[in-house]
Amino acid sequence: MADFLQLFISGLATGSIYALAGLGFTLLWQTSGTINFAQGEFVMLPTFALLAFSAIGVPLPAAFALTCVLAVVVLGWGFKRGIADPLLRFGSMPVVVATLGLSIALRNGVRAGYSAEAHPFPSLFGDDVFRIGRVAVTSVDVGTLAAALVLVLATQAFLARTVTGRAMQAVAQDTTSAVVLGIDVPRMIFYTFAINAILACAAALLIAPTYLAKFDMGESLGTKAFFAAVIGGFNNSRGALLGGLVVGVCENLAAAYVSASYKDAVALAIFIVVILVRPQGLVGQRVERKV
């Protein structure tokens, strides 16, 4: 039982990072109809930016703030203006294909231009181990889970409890109506891209100490975050949280009790089952097409 609980908590910590990255998928989809398959690389790039700032002696909190600013400009504004805006007028498929290409380009760009090696990354939460009864819990797991939950819930609160958040929801539900009501739709879409970029920076800060900074770190993360978002419900930002936690816990338990070789297949298996049984996701809403 102690092993199970340990695996469960560690799975929640990993799942919360999937949730952070998955939340980006749902936000972009809802406001702009964009699926960004370079989402994993959007986490990898800030990891290397953090490393680069640290290498020149910038303290971690300041490096994180600078990375967030850089990410908002490059991964938020740059991605929107350079890829999403010009391609969205042709439908969502060109954006999907472009982001697939972008992910390959970013991965190989970092490998060729920076390093193909895995780099250690400082942890925010130390390496203490707590014992609760017979269950050993690491400070990294607790800190990661707490930080990711706070970020996801803060994003939720921003969307639900502020004027701008509600305007973003309005854009997600009906763009035409939002325009007529005086909502600046392009600006709301930019806010979404900016939030996604900041969440990616936070995910980088949380995941890199465990999985190390490596050019291909985003490949698996991006795929699992996508599965998490679909499993939870692509049109519900709470769904990303639930989906992330489900994937994180299940793959951890499967690795321990079934086989570590199948760990990465767990998310795919859950994804397939959900698509077949409940295509709108666990907490997503069925969307009817307007005639």
Place this chain on the structure above:
Amino acid sequence: MTAPVLEVTGLVKSYGAIRAVDDVSFAVMPGEIFGVIGPNGSGKTTMFNSVLGQIKPSAGRIELDGRDITHLSPLQLSRRGVGRTFQSLQVFGRMTVRDNLIVAAQEHRGTMLGRMFAATDNGLGPKADALIDQFHLREVAHRRAGELSYGQQKLVDIAMAFMSDPDLVLLDEPCAGVNPVLVDDIARLLRDLNRVRRRSFVIIEHNVDFVQKLCHRIMVMVEGRAMAIGTPAEIRANKHVLDAYLGN
């Protein structure tokens, strides 16, 4: 002499060789309820969308309070005090009725930075509550708009257009798909809203009885052209209108 709130001169919208709107001119005076009727495909909604910046007119000039608005976007027009409703429902189904009303006016208040972290009411709660009462939506105020009946959603849709205190509201078929009792309610509400603030309305509607009872003047559109403009009595007596539209 009072200047018109909205003045449309020589409006044309062409799609290739087809003129969906063909040299239409009219003026809407302050406090006037101006009806637009015409058979399906007569260019009413295309004219509406051209006036509201949703599609670019091929020719013509549109003025709001004497200022040229021909090439303004829907967003700019909304911020200049022009409201509109659509033929189809445009409520935000996953928000409550009250939130729908607040979101309809929130972008007209405060600064961009202020709105970023302002509480969700943004000072609009009392205004929303007043409209909720006026439109008899109190019982469903905290239910999601998507869960309401079509008629109730239609009322929410119309109420939203009035949240930002617009001087001019364009309503596209407000009675489409609603029962006769609600049609009377909508007419009464619009009459009240017109009387209190002397707001001007332009209403596209197929329900000729509704238009004749509510509107001060009516424009009849046939095949993209304005066939006649006049008071309800003048339109009723117009032989061309009776022949071409009412099938007399």
